[in-house]
Amino acid sequence: MPRLVIGQNPCDQVFVIAKGEPMKPTLAPFPATRLRRMRKSPAMRALARQNTLTVDDLIWPVFVMDGTDDETPIGSMPGVTRKTVDRVAKAAVEAQAMGIPAICIFPYTGMEARTEDCAMAWDPDNLTNQAIRAIKTAAPDIAIMTDIALDPYNINGHDGFVEDGEIVNDRTVEALVKMGLAQADAGADILGPSDMMDGRIGAIRQALESHGHQNVAILSYTAKYASAFYGPFRDAVGASSVLTGDKNTYQMDPGNSDEALRLVERDLREGADMIMIKPGMPYLDICRRIKDSFGVPTYAYQVSGEYAMLQAAAQNGWLDGEKVMMESLLGFKRAGCDGILTYFAPAVAKLLNG
Ligand code: PBG
Secondary structure, three states: OOOEEEEEOOOOOEEEEEOOOOOEEOOOOOOOOOHHHHHOOHHHHHHHOOOOOOHHHEEEEEEEEOOOOOEEEOOOOOOOEEEEHHHHHHHHHHHHHHOOOEEEEEEOOOHHHOEOOOHHHHOOOOHHHHHHHHHHHHOOOOEEEOOEOOHHHEOOOOOOOEEOOEEOOHHHHHHHHHHHHHHHHHOOOEEOEOOOOOOHHHHHHHHHHHOOOOOOEEEEEEEEEOOHHHHHHHHHOOOOOOOOOOOOOOOEOOOOOHHHHHHHHHHHHHOOOEEEEEOOHHHHHHHHHHHHHHOOOEEEEEOHHHHHHHHHHHHOOOOOHHHHHHHHHHHHHHOOOOEEEEOOHHHHHHHHHO
């Protein structure tokens, strides 16, 4: 960053010199400049507004469970339910009608589906793949996104295979490729590897190319931090009680920022179409750095814990729920994001559509 020097120029204008650059007059002094002029009325504010939130910006994460015509609430995510495949398809029809461009599927798997070899992860008839097919039939215009990681099917709750206490990389990547291919075969439009293994984007991209899935996009969970904000999600998918240890050897350290740029560069080179930062609100600086550095389609995940804290405060009457929902999401746009995965998606769409 160039050092800023502030001073007066001969025309009595305040100017700012970035070291090594020519003088740039910026603001006339008060009262010639009164910044409140541009905030005086809704019309002036509308003219001056740089960023807006639209329905086009939304990706809606949903939880799928076994059964028919049923849904169960998730205690730590007020307003969110796990839905059976038919109910998820119905929700997708409504989302499509509201103009939400994409829906993202997460499975809630029973204990019997969780094994050491994670074989259910690439079963063509697992919950995710059933949901993909049901949504494609019911709501063909909405883009379907998936999650690629072994945790819903792993006996120990980790995103990769565990050998002697270590989460092993390369063997996991082979499994993730099979998982991604099964999702693409079922009709997924966007694959979302959330596992944070090294080399998975290249491996998945190569497999997609060689299996006739050239047009399937990859939205890489590129800068995914080892975060305590995932707590309610782990309740939602039944992983909280299963997980042994933590995910610190594969998810990013919350103290790091430069590493996110290295990961983005790596994932782009390997064939990612879109980049994700996760969680969202505590990592807006990372969103801005990534957007400024690469200018690629950039998304943030406003995760379960962010949703839970806003909802909890709203339910207690401590915050205006609708207003903080909109303000928090606008913050992502201002930080450079092209879209946001948010559990608020249907509520936002309803509000924006009037
Ligand atoms: C699992 C996965 C997680 C989330 C999305 N995919 C949790 C984790 O990494 O433990 C979190 C989403 C949320 O908190 O809303 N691979």
